[in-house]
Amino acid sequence: MTALVADRAGVGPAIRTQPMRHPDASDSAVMTRRGWWLVFLGFLIPGSPQVLAGNRKLGRFGLGATILMWTLLVAAILIAMVFRDFYFWLIGVGWLFAAITVLAQGLLIGYAVLWIILGLNTLMLVKLVRIRTASRFGIAALAAALLVVSSGTATWAAGIVGTTRDTLGSVFAASAPPVAPSDGYYNILLLGADSGEGRDSMRFDSISVVSINADTGAVTITGIPRDMPDVPFAPGPMQDLYPEGHYGVADDECGWTSAINQLNTELEICRADEGLYPDAVANGSTPGIEATKDAAEGVLGITIPYYVFIDMDHFAALIDALGGVQITVSERLPKGGGPAYEGQPAEDWAIGWIEEGDQHMTGDTAQWYARSRYTTSDWDRMQRQRQLQEAMLKQFTPENVLTRFQEIAKAGTAVMETDVPQSMMQPFLNLALKARSQEVQKIELNPEGTPLLDGSTIDDMDPDYTAIQELIHEKLHPSAAEDTPAP
Template sequence: MSTAAPSRPRTRATVIEQRPLRNPDIGSPQVMTRRGWWLIVLNFLVPGSAQVLAGDRRLGRFGLGATLALWTVLVLVALGAVLMPSQTFAIATGAFIPDFLAWLRWVPLTLVQVAAVGYAVLWIVLTIDTLRLVRLVRTGRLARFAIAVVSIVLLVLSGSGAAWAAQAAGTTRDAFADLFGQSAAVVPPSDGYYNILLLGADSGEGRDSMRYDSISVVSINAETGATTITGIPRDMPHFPFAPGPMQDKYPNGHQGVANATCGWGSGINQLRTEVEVCQDGDALYPDARSAGSTPAVEATKDAAEGILGIQIPYYVFIDMHGFAALVDALGGVDITVEQRLPKGGGPAYSGQPAEDWAIGWIEAGPQHMDGDTAQWYARSRYTTSDFDRMKRQRVLQEAILAQSTPQNVLTRFQDVAAAGTAIVETDLPQGLIAPTLVDLALKAKEQPVTTLELTPEGGIDEYDPDYAYVQQLVQATLHPPAATEDPAS
């Protein structure tokens, strides 16, 4: 009958050998230095693990739980961004919350912001506790300084990431709330399209006579995301209105006014001044301001609907005075300039050469434009026609769309959001932005933008347009005849 060998008594040396992180040989600087580096690395890679292995297990378990929860959320967000980007955006911004609870749409991103700040604070606590566990005075002389510096650097890196996430969440929440109306009703697509009036002008102080320099309509196919931009000449005359107060006032088409206060002529760009300076716009459109619009915008919507023959429920106004900031926030735009263009306010007298008044030039050829150059590219008109300027504005719009990739917007998010809220006004409702328009925008990235300019080159008489023909042209562009299959094939 055999007998079991006597068990080896558990001495302090045995404990040290089996659990060197929790019970190290404090008399060996080499062991303590190795242990210190391990704890610092573990704290950075898996916050909470250093405490579980060598310190307060309760604090460590809490840190590990928070870390695993964070990793789980990040993985789910990453999968959502790849597989369901529009739905993920809708959840993050609260756009999925019904309109009668719209005041709660700030909650999701606020929770993200609070969680990011809380995790950053927890990481700081864990790092300080890890340095306590390292016992720097027991490590090698050089290692004491190195471990402390590396710990601080890693803490700054991790804390900066958490701080950026918290700031991005807050910026997104505030920008979304500032830009898009919470109570505006979502209008279903009209004849298969979401149509948005796009206006551009300067809105600086003292601009009572401000007129829209750029007028176009963006039509987004509700199924495919295919985008068509229709440019309306700002001086288009005697246009009809869609049913409404302006049609009641001008049943036979806009006749305009002829005085210095209200503007000259009957061009569509005169409507802002006419409606808001020389008429009681609030009486004409009493519900405009409560819906996030203005009487001038509503009158221009009615004009654009009358011209194009389509329903246009929404608008986006871009303040060209601050437009350069958005281009700079995107890192500039790439455009091939067809002809040399002057910068500047124009000649002081008729016939003055551009060389005498230009403050600079945009040279022909490929250009990477900053915001200031892009702004002058869109506005320069004294050496070209208004129709040339319309084309350039459309080229610039397409260049900005091309530059607004998810990756670019994400890396420059803070600047883009700040610039956007400063220069953009719109009545687009939050409930339409996500997931609908976000999803369509992702689809549109894969397709070319179609442009339609209502200019003489397109067969439009600039002095006496045939509006019935214009509407036929718009319909043919938005709803091209389906290709018929060859019976012989």
């Protein structure tokens, strides 16, 4: 009789044609199917459960926000894929990139909050007390899981956006203008040393120059021995002091040798009051780094506008953030601080060993691999450091960076200092993509490394810097005759 009266009143057909909004609450099977559908629809199309079965105004707002989110996401992906140069340019414009990322972060957090509201509201619309007992826990658990996935993903993405902005802002100089390539190359001085106590007298344990071909992205890494003596300087304050090459300072604190790695100590302690390189700190560098940069320019005969300092004290954290590195070890190496007296066997002081063969190294092992020198030569150590640099570059895959981004960014901020401006991100990111498919060319300026053009080895006690510059020029700009295929 009730159904008949309802039909006569003109309500029954409307009820039967709107099972989502006006279900038969007494039918647990209908309510159960409706509950599963609402939960799934709420995850796939946020706002749709409210339009179908609840507050239409809230639903329309949710649908509009969802459409806007997908539109912005698709637009960002298309820009990154089709208009890559614009995307990289945007990253390089510090203030604009910061403004966009702040807006994006706010939207993502807003979406996360909205999805929580919509998810909880959907669970209310389900009316768990009306569905089958066996399905109540399943529907509630699914709703909770999907709510965590949707809001958690938005929150995670907001964190990624914020980390990207903060990392770029803290590592790279924001205001410095970009520099054009020199003779077809971007050259960067790469320095490695331990920080911490005694930083003022820190000597660089690793000195190399990364040269990136501005057209092809091909990378050449030139290793400069830390003990390279009597180095010439590019024009500047140090060349004025040492027109015939660096011969060191007669001082008890920093006059040990004329080695290139003594320059940081000399500038930071012995010449701290002389006002050399007065703009260094303001430009994100130090007098000691600038002096070392001028020395590297003088040795190689190239222009080096930028530096990157790797803090070996935090180096292991970056390796671990990358998921470790794959290294082929050619000989057994000890871990530890070295012998207590001359001739002490490594077995007596080693705290562990790095065995021969292929290894997937953790950060701690990789750090010892780069440092170990007491059972091998400095030249071998230089080669291992270059090998490790190459292994790390291989780990910077898009997949690895995406899945480990937070860890990599945190470790990278602690481990690296540089004066590379953010405005250089566009050319450097483009070249990095090109470089991935090419082998890294390595040049080692030591007696066991790369021979000079006449076939002779480099004299580590009295280097021929003119011959070294000719070697570097030939390696970076191979002779046209060598590029011409044989008939």
